Amino acid sequence: MIVADKKPIEEIIDTVKDFRNILILGCNECVTVCEAGGKKEVGLLASALRMYFLQQGHEVNIGERTLERQCDHEYLEEIRDIIDQYDAVVSIACGVGVQFTAEKYHSKPVYPGVNTLFMGANEARGVWTERCQGCGQCILAVTGSICPVSRCAKRILNGPCGGSAAGKCEINKDVDCAWQLIIDRLKALGRLEEYESICPLKDWSSDRAGGPRKVVREDLKL
């Protein structure tokens, strides 16, 4: 899922302090699971903003709404009848949701309420770690299902490098060396000979380096 973290309330307040009708817009998908932008967080942010503005002596109307998703037209349409009641929207969905809401409601300022971080997994309660960078050319089949693109600091495809020590990366002793993980996993799978084959040059044009990406599925298009 897409992992995000809450922005400090002070930062959000500073962004919306001049508006008098503000809609806090949550998303029921990834940001709900990582407890950064779901219905509950909408309630918390709205409550904090209401109390802050009341203290400041400003009469500010704070609306709360959580959509099933903010990255789909049909769900964003659900706020069409109420959007005109607000001067600004604070979207606490991921960056995709913020942008899609802004595209949909062109004349309405939409501000982000979370920092979108990465595509990751929920390792333990309150712990999320990066697993995928969406490079567009998945090589997990030959790396024991452990991604060197997202989990190796250098993104090297034939590792480990000289910075690997005792299974940890030189950038931080708490970070596992992805290539050590790959070797351990291939060994456990009895496929260590695959490690011996040199990974060819990767086509990075499908990665972010090739500019904004797009998927067009003719089989699905209407």
Place this chain on the structure above:
Amino acid sequence: MRLSYPTSIKIIRVPCTGKVDTLHIMRAFEKGADGVYVVGCREGDCHFNSGNFRAKKRVEQAKEILDSIGIGGNRVRMCNLSSSDGPLFVKYAAEMHDCICAAGPNPIKLAARKKATTEAGSTLAASG
């Protein structure tokens, strides 16, 4: 034991402190509570294993939010005791009461009153 605790304290019963959400604490402040303290079982004694630990984290979250909006995180706290420990319950109640007396009324309550007085004044002026 016939112990008494400050009359300013209103008890809201929950089946386990794990039921208490940060949002409940925030709503209490929005409604004018001067302080909120969550009294859970002793750490390690939760019937549901982690209810009181969850509550502790949520109290910390509320504390952080209240600090960031100028209400004061010192108005909220988590206490742990055994359900049969009446004297400790009274001690925590008295401590919380003293803490809130020192902090003064919830600024939200004052702001809401001020707003209501201003609105009543302007309505009066308009009708007069």
